[in-house]
Amino acid sequence: MANLTPCDIDSQLLRDAAKRTANRCDRLAEFSDEEGRITRTFCSPAMERLHAELSAWMTAAKLECEVDAVGNLIGKSPATASDEVFLIGSHLDTVINAGRFDGVLGVLLGLAVAEVFNEAKIELPFSLQVIGFSEEEGVRYRFPFIGSRGITGSLPESELDRVDANGSSVRSALDSFGCGCGNLASASYEACRLVGFMEAHIEQAVVLEEASLPVGVVTTIAGQTRARIVFDGVAGHAGTVPHDRRRDALAAAAELILKIESLGQNTDGLFATIGCIDAKPGLSNVIAGTAELRLDLRHEVDPVREAAFDQIQRLVDEIAGHRQLAGRIDNVEHTPAVQMDQELTSELSQSVVEVVSEAKSMVSGAGHDAMILTKLTATCLLFIRCHQGISHHPDETVSLDDIEVAINVMVKTILRVGHRCSVGASSTA
Numbered sequence: 001m002a003n004l005t006p007c008d009i010d011s012q013l014l015r016d017a018a019k020r021t022a023n024r025c026d027r028l029a030e031f032s033d034e035e036g037r038i039t040r041t042f043c044s045p046a047m048e049r050l051h052a053e054l055s056a057w058m059t060a061a062k063l064e065c066e067v068d069a070v071g072n073l074i075g076k077s078p079a080t081a082s083d084e085v086f087l088i089g090s091h092l093d094t095v096i097n098a099g100r101f102d103g104v105l106g107v108l109l110g111l112a113v114a115e116v117f118n119e120a121k122i123e124l125p126f127s128l129q130v131i132g133f134s135e136e137e138g139v140r141y142r143f144p145f146i147g148s149r150g151i152t153g154s155l156p157e158s159e160l161d162r163v164d165a166n167g168s169s170v171r172s173a174l175d176s177f178g179c180g181c182g183n184l185a186s187a188s189y190e191a192c193r194l195v196g197f198m199e200a201h202i203e204q205a206v207v208l209e210e211a212s213l214p215v216g217v218v219t220t221i222a223g224q225t226r227a228r229i230v231f232d233g234v235a236g237h238a239g240t241v242p243h244d245r246r247r248d249a250l251a252a253a254a255e256l257i258l259k260i261e262s263l264g265q266n267t268d269g270l271f272a273t274i275g276c277i278d279a280k281p282g283l284s285n286v287i288a289g290t291a292e293l294r295l296d297l298r299h300e301v302d303p304v305r306e307a308a309f310d311q312i313q314r315l316v317d318e319i320a321g322h323r324q325l326a327g328r329i330d331n332v333e334h335t336p337a338v339q340m341d342q343e344l345t346s347e348l349s350q351s352v353v354e355v356v357s358e359a360k361s362m363v364s365g366a367g368h369d370a371m372i373l374t375k376l377t378a379t380c381l382l383f384i385r386c387h388q389g390i391s392h393h394p395d396e397t398v399s400l401d402d403i404e405v406a407i408n409v410m411v412k413t414i415l416r417v418g419h420r421c422s423v424g425a426s427s428t429a
């Protein structure tokens, strides 16, 4: 076996791998459910064609391909004596009118890493498996992370009965994709066989660009609170009810929105958003009788987010009180912040330092497959700079140089993990 201490991989080999990866992002962008823009949803015909293309590349890289019971495409390098597995990947589905890099880049980087190990003739003490998750964005079924929930055993059987806009269920989509999801459990990985999971994903913000850094290391995925806020006032004639007698639900909502914005602006690290409003009856000549808002609150520290939520509850009561209408918050969903694995993240950080001298610790405000994988195995998440933080948009851009840095960092990290596993195995032998 080749020496598994972090070594310098030939720079031309890395450059070639980066070029191949960028070209493949362009190629896979051609597989779309819609003409003229990138939209690729769970188990669609475009996803099937993409699988065929990606499988051919994986097979050429000596990875054995399979599609599991939830539609994930997995390329597996041969099993080793330890029977352990290290997973790298991200998602293959997109939002509507997406860019070329969100998700797909993370899968193709996994493939590039496997190719680099082949070309450098480095054997690892575990099977390297590259996974392209079938579903992360939640577009088709309004339910995200079907792929990663599937392999972590956290996809309830009942979710397979969800239907899309055409009335087609998850189960029937999987059946027609050839997955035969009769055995959902077969998609689950055994935690004891897994050494870890690494995801590389575009940052979707401007922290790295502003710091002039190509990559960063995520330590935490922010916790999130979602809720519905409703003001019930009294509908009335816009031309006859005087202002001092109005109980205008929409005006109450407007006051609350600005106060929530101010709370976000004045609380370090807090993202506080009302992204949706529905006023009824919704006519220009009628004072709104009810207004329904959707709240999204995120912070890396759960007690800070919880305190902000309590503050919003008080604001709702105050505004309802002085405007003499009813206000309530319901449908509350709290999702705690998720920490990445310390040891694996430290190995990732050391590798980043070797390549770009500074490893910036970051918080992800967006959810990622890595968040789900933490339930199963040691997980780390590498962010890659994207131009102006643009994502979920056709203008998404990642530079060739940054792709090369990401491959280098990922290779070095896996070498570190491989070294740790080899040392651990020999000391217990």
Ligand SMILES: [Zn+2]
Residues within 6 Å of the ligand: 091, 102, 103, 136, 201
């Ligand atoms: Zn993504």
